Amino acid sequence: MVDDVRLMERTERGRAADLLRFATAGSVDDGKSTLIGRLLYDSKAIFEDQLAAVETVSAARGDEYTNLALLTDGLRAEREQGITIDVAYRYFATPRRKFIIADTPGHIQYTRNMVTGASTADLALVLVDARKGIVEQSRRHAFLCSLLRVPHLVLCVNKMDLVDWSEDVFEAIAEEFTDFAAKLDVPDLTIIPISALHGDNVVTRSQKMPWYEGPSLLHHLEHVHIASDRNLVDVRFPVQYVIRPQSTRYPDYRGYAGQVASGVMKPGDEVMVLPSGFTTRIAGIDTADGPVDEAYPPMSVTVRLADELDVSRGDLICRVHNAPKPAQDIDALICWMDEAAVLEPRRKLAVKHTTRSARVVVKELQYRLDVNTLHRDESAEALKLNEIGRVRLRTTLPLLADEYRRNRTTGGFILIDEQTNRTVAAGMIIDAG
Template identity: 85%
Template sequence: MSQAVLEPDAAASRGMDLLRFATAGSVDDGKSTLIGRLLYDTKTIFEDQLEAVETASASRGDEYTNLALLTDGLRAEREQGITIDVAYRYFATPRRKFIIADTPGHIQYTRNMVTGASTADLALILVDARKGLVEQSRRHAFLTSLLRVPHLVLCVNKMDLVDWDQKVFERIADEFTSFAAKLDAPDLTIIPISALNGDNIASRSENSPWYEGPSLLHHLEHVHIASDRNLVDVRFPVQYVIRPQSTTVTDYRGYAGQVASGILKPGDDVMVLPSGLTSTIAAIETADGPIDEAFPPMSVTVRLADEIDISRGDMICRPQNRPAVAQDIEAMVCWMDETAPLRVGGKYAIKHTTRTARTVVRGLQYRLDVNTLHRDESAGELSLNEIGRVKLRTTVPLLADEYRRNRTTGGFILIDESTNRTVGAGIIIEAR
């Protein structure tokens, strides 16, 4: 294997926190170039990768190294000059590790963006300084607010093509800020950049002396995400019950899963849903041995002081702080199926945390135009990439929270049982 230009120190990266961020932008806004620039400036690409990109750039007639080719890996993407699939990229700096979800900007790939942004801590939206805000910019901002992404960064790209005009930047910033005020965007940062030349990416650029904010990489390294996690509501969906087969271990019973929210400690009083039985945490264990506390997104095994009948899909929580045990769900659903629309009366499998049930669509309250935020209450179905507010009735209760309170226990997917394909993704507005 060839040597990396400068590989991040793996040992130093252990124990660092992880920032997941999703990128979105219209066609030719420079999103793939920006990601390529981040990978290049953080020295996380290999020499043979760089040589391949340089060769491909020369064969295309580009007068520069086209860093977008680092990320637009699909042949169709390279040929068309657009991003189609959600691609995940990884890099690290001495301060933090990063996962990038490179999502497409086209409206016909709304489902791909929803997928990429659903687990993001931060959303990065690009606009072309020459074009300003376009319809897709507003749609991306709305989707990130719908998915409750806590931090939003607007990068005004290609500032070099408008001679780093401060007035152009301020006009776009003011327009976006006033639009974001209508949405739930708690933390907004706006940065002027040139992804092609690397201005304000890894370090502050001399071309924008009027800009007093941080470079993009500095902001990504320092944005505070620890307080974004829900450490109040204890939610531990049971994924697997561990009963050793060894004849020497007869009384061990552990419940494995990933902590969705809250903090678990030995000695804590807990309740198991849906049974409502209570117990105390006897121990919390990992592959490396017992630990004193568990918090999201740790994967652990919990042992209880009492023998309780618990199975996959049950949830461990606090007796005084419980999710709703609900069969009637109101949710915003993004429809992802190309073959058949969502209609009232449709029946699907629903996957929520570790619990799977069947559900029927009881009503479609409205279809939402994500560009204008107009609600079409006369809509009779949701087609591919459309979003609407839907009423569902499940065969067994879901142990759910509202999505705005808990993104893990407030989200679900719908599955076509005949094909086993994921046909919809939903966020719970109300559960009762």
């Protein structure tokens, strides 16, 4: 009986860790919000009062059907225009896996929102309208997903009901997109024909497309393998908070709390603390549920060290022979997100990298990238809203960084306007040296 209880506890912990974050992208009116609404509805992930509210709004708008897109288009401006502006996050679960969905905008002027939604995604869904095929926005979003190193990409050819479930139409779109994806860094590509409005191939296989032999979208989402996507080689533990409880029960307790960015940590491992360079061993790893034998991403834990070292927020715990080189000169790709100002050389900003904060100056704008043609404009003098470019930065404090392609957590950062405290850019480190 005790063994059964322990098995159940381990199973529950495994299920809790099996979380898939995915983002939807595509051109306007390709059906992203309808697709998510269909996933929520067919997987029984919405409450009766939510469905009733959607039915009421659908009737008020004059829709002849229950408009499931309203489940995610939460802003009034979105409902009035019938488009998605903000990034709408939704949560649902099936017996096999838990999901967090980021419904990102399709309009070109909301590129920054799409970057925000896809930056933490394990998988990206790019929707295309079967009648229109691959359009500029489809290529743009696929490129942004590859730029953000999203490990898995799914192309959903939507509205197959409007092309009479044609296999020829689907194959032509699939071939065109596959050829384009070959130019990008897309490690895993899956293409599925669907009808989000009617639910074909969304949760269950459709009988109207017998020529398609692949899985439904939900089946693919439930079974796509994401464990190997995490970097389990390079131990990176940014210290977020020093825990020293003032109590007689734990008079000598000193722990360092944070989230494991990559690698596997175990008690007894020899580690190094950066930027000081002092070495020690891990004395123990604690969680809210008690001590554990190992920690791995994305676990939030408290690490206790064998020696009393001067460790504070912004420091990094790593392996002795596998450590990032502290760097103040950074080459990075920047997505500019501020409407009021531009990014230009000599501009001074604040940088937030993992748990470390510093100030930064833009030394050079090397080029602006046209994400539609992949052309590099080396004559660009500034980056405006939603534009992406490569810059060289100089920081006041060394960043403990990796290349973004190697580690999305320690390779990413944000830039902040110190006067307004607004986040003005998201960055991906190309080289830290």
